[in-house]
Amino acid sequence: MPARTVSKAAARQAPRRTVTHLPPAEFRAGAGQWPSDGVLFDRNCTDCPRLANFLAAARKEYPQYYNAPVPPFGDPNARLIIAGLAPGFHGANASSRPFTGDHAGILLYRTLHEFGFATRPESVSADDDLRLIDCRINNSVKCVPPENKPLPIEIQTCNRYLQADLQHAPRHSVIVALGSVAHAATLKALGLKAREYLFAHAAEHRLPAGQVLIDSYHCSRYNTQTRRLTPEMFAAVFRRARALLSAHED
Numbered sequence: 318m319p320a321r322t323v324s325k326a327a328a329r330q331a332p333r334r335t336v337t338h339l340p341p342a343e344f345r346a347g348a349g350q351w352p353s354d355g356v357l358f359d360r361n362c363t364d365c366p367r368l369a370n371f372l373a374a375a376r377k378e379y380p381q382y383y384n385a386p387v388p389p390f391g392d393p394n395a396r397l398i399i400a401g402l403a404p405g406f407h408g409a410n411a412s413s414r415p416f417t418g419d420h421a422g423i424l425l426y427r428t429l430h431e432f433g434f435a436t437r438p439e440s441v442s443a444d445d446d447l448r449l450i451d452c453r454i455n456n457s458v459k460c461v462p463p464e465n466k467p468l469p470i471e472i473q474t475c476n477r478y479l480q481a482d483l484q485h486a487p488r489h490s491v492i493v494a495l496g497s498v499a500h501a502a503t504l505k506a507l508g509l510k511a512r513e514y515l516f517a518h519a520a521e522h523r524l525p526a527g528q529v530l531i532d533s534y535h536c537s538r539y540n541t542q543t544r545r546l547t548p549e550m551f552a553a554v555f556r557r558a559r560a561l562l563s564a565h566e567d
């Protein structure tokens with residue numbers, strides 16, 4: 318994908334000024350500073366040609382950015398799993414941590430902190446000291462897509478990583494799907510039929526393996542600024558997740 322297309326796509330996603338960016342992926346990998354916890358994940362994956370080309374162009378135009386597949390963040394055995402859509406260009410694609418550096422992460426991390434799932438209310442960079450508590454964040458697609466819109470084939474191709482990750486989910490875990498794409502990707506990763514679990518904000522689905530899937534509108538800039546998703550609505554989702562998890566504590 319031509320670099321000018323990267324500029325056009327990137328301009329629509331304004332970065333947050335507070336974020337500090339890590340060195341480019343090549344440097345970090347060479348220095349052994351890879352943040353993945355080793356669960357099936359390949360930072361060199363180029364199985365989606367369109368996304369691989371987009372990242373190659375992004376490396377030239379934004380060499381200070383991470384610009385590679387973004388690994389999950391948090392304990393692989395966490396009982397709360399958050400499934401997002403894909404890295405934001407100036408967010409996770411820049412910082413290497415999901416929902417870190419763009420607007421969508423503001424409400425997410427603030428809410429996680431409010432309900433005891435994060436040690437801090439703001440994720441600033443991948444090397445700040447924020448920790449998730451019994452929580453893991455993953456994306457349905459690991460590479461940043463142009464215009465924030467992955468193609469169906471890209472969601473399908475990347476699903477194997479989500480599938481591998483969800484195999485670690487404990488029996489009574491709660492999965493919060495942010496948006497209908499993440500909802501469908503989660504069901505596919507678990508081998509379940511989408512038509513039997515319809516997406517709706519705050520819908521709660523009991524899954525055969527004992528997990529609960531809760532749907533939420535995505536905490537994107539568009540959804541929060543149009544108030545399709547309010548902080549109160551988002552908090553209610555995580556309050557419910559906390560209650561479900563608490564019900565299975567000794």
Ligand code: SF4
Pocket residue numbers: 359362363364365368369386458459460471474475476
């Ligand atoms: S989106 Fe997933 S499958 Fe596609 S290239 Fe990136 S890591 Fe690989």
